[in-house]
Amino acid sequence: MFTKEQIITILKHEIVTMALTPGTMISETALSERFQLSRTPLRDVLKQLAAEAYIDIYPKRGNFVSYIDLESVEQIIYLRSILEKEIIKELTTRLSITNIHTLKGILEEQALAIENEAPTDTFLALDDTFHHTLFKLAGRQFLWEIIQQRNVHYVRYRRLHMLKREKLSDILKEHQLILEYMAHQQVDKIDALIQQHLKDDINSLDFQMEFSKYIGPASSV
Numbered sequence: 001m002f003t004k005e006q007i008i009t010i011l012k013h014e015i016v017t018m019a020l021t022p023g024t025m026i027s028e029t030a031l032s033e034r035f036q037l038s039r040t041p042l043r044d045v046l047k048q049l050a051a052e053a054y055i056d057i058y059p060k061r062g063n064f065v066s067y068i069d070l071e072s073v074e075q076i077i078y079l080r081s082i083l084e085k086e087i088i089k090e091l092t093t094r095l096s097i098t099n100i101h102t103l104k105g106i107l108e109e110q111a112l113a114i115e116n117e118a119p120t121d122t123f124l125a126l127d128d129t130f131h132h133t134l135f136k137l138a139g140r141q142f143l144w145e146i147i148q149q150r151n152v153h154y155v156r157y158r159r160l161h162m163l164k165r166e167k168l169s170d171i172l173k174e175h176q177l178i179l180e181y182m183a184h185q186q187v188d189k190i191d192a193l194i195q196q197h198l199k200d201d202i203n204s205l206d207f208q209m210e211f212s213k214y215i216g217p218a219s220s221v
Contacts, residue, residue, distance in 0.1 A: 002035045007045050015054050015065055016155045017121070022214045026055055026063040053152050067216030068160075072153040074202055080147065081198045084131070085191055087138040088178060092185045099137055103179050106130045107172065114168050123168050124159060130175055157202075160211050171197070 002010075014020045031042050046063050049055045056066050091099075106129050113122040135144040162168055174197045181189050208215060 002037060004037075004041050004045050004048075007031075007035050007037065007042075008048055011045070011049060012052075012054055012152075015049075016152060016159070018156060018159060018214075020065050022065050022067040022156070022216075024065045026065065028063070053150070066152070068156050068211075068214050069153045069216050070157070070202065070208070072150070073157045076147065076151065076154040077198050077202060080131075081194055083140070083143060084134065084198070085194045087134055087140055088182060088190050088194065089187050090138055091134065092182045092187055092190075095137070095182050100179065100183055103130065103133060106133065107175050107179065110168075110172050110175065114165065114172065119165065119168060120159065120162055123171075124162060127158075127162075127171065127175075156214070160214065161207070 011020070011026075020026075026046065028039055028042055028046070031037070031045075032039060035042070046055065046057060050057045050063075053066055053069075053072070055063050057063050106126055110123055110126045110130070113119045113126060116122060132144055135141060162171070174193060177193055178190075178197070180186075181193065
């Protein structure tokens with residue numbers, strides 16, 4: 001028997017890893033059979049997922065995995081760009097040798113991950129670890145947690161963004177530059193690098209055409 005919290009965690013994982021792709025119908029009957037749970041608590045699960053933008057609920061039509069909202073992605077990128085520029089600048093003045101070795105160790109693991117046959121999942125996890133570590137070292141854990149709460153569109157965008165091995169190599173090189181600039185206190189180079197690192201591809205027509213089946217329509221607002 002699964003609890004509601006366990007089911008929410010499982011479905012969130014399947015959605016962000018694209019095991020359940022955008023537009024996939026989420027059947028209450030199928031979920032009830034899979035998790036051996038009655039319809040009433042399952043509807044609570046679906047309401048929670050909808051509240052956090054993992055799914056869309058359409059009366060009389062059904063429940064569907066949400067399409068990736070590029071406007072939401074852009075908002076998260078904008079927020080992270082502002083925060084990370086300041087965090088990294090702040091860290092350049094007080095990064096210890098131990099901190100540098102910690103970050104360097106993460107990047108060494110990323111380099112190894114690229115050589116794997118299917119590197120995306122491992123690389124993504126290490127990408128999160130690298131950026132999360134920056135927030136923690138700066139004492140900004142609370143801000144990291146806030147970002148994670150509205151992250152479903154951005155996480156899936158990143159997964160698609162990182163499907164090509166050469167893209168992973170580019171991201172690793174940018175991480176290495178971030179660490180180099182912090183270690184040598186090259187504050188003047190940080191803004192442009194973070195802008196490139198976080199915003200690459202978001203406005204790319206090639207990206208939008210390649211993954212159009214996963215992307216929702218642009219808002220008219």
